[in-house]
Amino acid sequence: MGETTKKYWLMKSEPDEFSIADLKTKKRERWSGVRNYVARNYMMRDMQIGDLVLFYHSNAKPSGVAGLARISALAIPDETAWDRKSGYFDAKSTPDKPRWYCVEVEYVDTFKKFTSLEEIKNTPKLKDMALLRYSRLSVQPVTTQEFQLICKMSGLAKPPKEARPVT
DNA sequence: GCCAACGTTGGC
């Protein structure tokens, strides 16, 4: 990965907790609660404002890609880590020495056609997606080809080619 | 609810 500038991502959320509809209502949301170093590092080191995100519903019936979001703020310390009342509390992370970080994402679109995990599995061109190879990783890079194809499968006539923040 | 796959922890 290294110096490669990534533009496309997939981020998982359990729709019972936070769905694409919730993001649409709230417009923007901090992606807090990630407690995996690989996922954190993608957010901390590689995400840029304007990067586009496939919003994936995990642990759902069915699971799959539900819509599109965009990175609207760079990673900052995840405050839920030092909130004892939070389900994401982690005593090893403090305001002085934060261990966990989160970006902010903003709503872009809800796909007209939900693209299920099963469809992704049945699409040969998508067989190398991190989604299938590292099934437990909740924040992961997506190639341009994969991104464009999933947008197409999801009924988005013109997938945004360029990542552009709204003002 | 089950469980495979994987990440983390801690004893040694």
Added chain:
DNA sequence: GCCAACGTTGGC
């Protein structure tokens, strides 16, 4: 540094 035990993710 190894690895067993344990915890979590997420599909089914």
